[in-house]
Structures are given as C-alpha cells and as structure tokens.
Amino acid sequence: MLKLNAGLSRKVGEPDYGSRGASVNLELEVESNLIHDADGLMDRIRRLFTLARQAVDEELGRAGPPAAPRSGSNGNGQRPATASQVRAIRAIAERLSLDPERVTRDAAGAGLDTLTLRQASQLIDELKRRAGEPAGRGNGDRR
Secondary structure (H helix, E strand, O other), rough: EEEEEEEEEEEEEEEEEEEEEEEEEEEEEEEEEHHHHHHHHHHHHHHHHHHHHHHHHHHHOOOOOOOOOOOOOOOOOOOOOOOOHHHHHHHHHHHHOOOOHHHHHHHHOOOOHHHHHHHHHHHHHHHHHHHHOOOOOOOOOOO
C-alpha cells in the first residue's frame, strides 16, 4: 500500500486587522500498483486535493462563532481584539518606550485584555503614526 498525504491551509483577511484561517490534512492509502500507473496516481492525488480544497472552502464560507466576551469585558457584544493585535500594540508601544497597558487605557479607556477589534485597530494606527510608520494595512509590514 502507498500513502498519499495532502494538506491545504488558507487564511482570509477580515476588517480591522482580523483574519480567519482553516487547514486540513488528509491521508489516503492506495493500491501499490498505482506506482506504475502515473495517470491513475495523479487522478487520486487530484481528487485528494479537491477534497481538501472543498473542506477548507466550506469552513471559511461559514460565519465564525460569535466571539465570547473576555473576562472584564463591558458586555457590548463587539468582537474582542485578536491576539495578533494585542502583540502588535505591545511591540510598537515597547519600541516607543511606552507602557502598553497605560497607552491602551489612555487611548481607549480599556485594558489590553478588554479592547475591541476596532479599538485595537485604531490604537495600532495611532502607535504607528507616533513611531513614524505608515498606518493601516497594505504598508508591507506584515508582522
């Protein structure tokens, strides 16, 4: 028996620095005589990748589950900041020799752990302006 492995990952961007991703890895055992049948083997490989692609497309096409409010959240039902956004705020603030928690409270009236997606996006843009970096997406800075 031969084992075929196929994997596919895809990430899609969302507004305000958000993103969603999905990945799938499939493994299939096929008859070993397919090693001598290139067309038959390629057909199996294509079908395996087609299944992987369909699974990822289906997963990304679904609306994500509503974000659970973080502890200490104000309960306004807005999506919380992503982990990537929080990391970006910390990194840029520290480059500017600022306390990330204090900057967040001053700018948004909330702690890092209770920022909404929109608040985090606005704060990242503001911190980038302070650092002399272009704000917003599309500036080539994909950390």
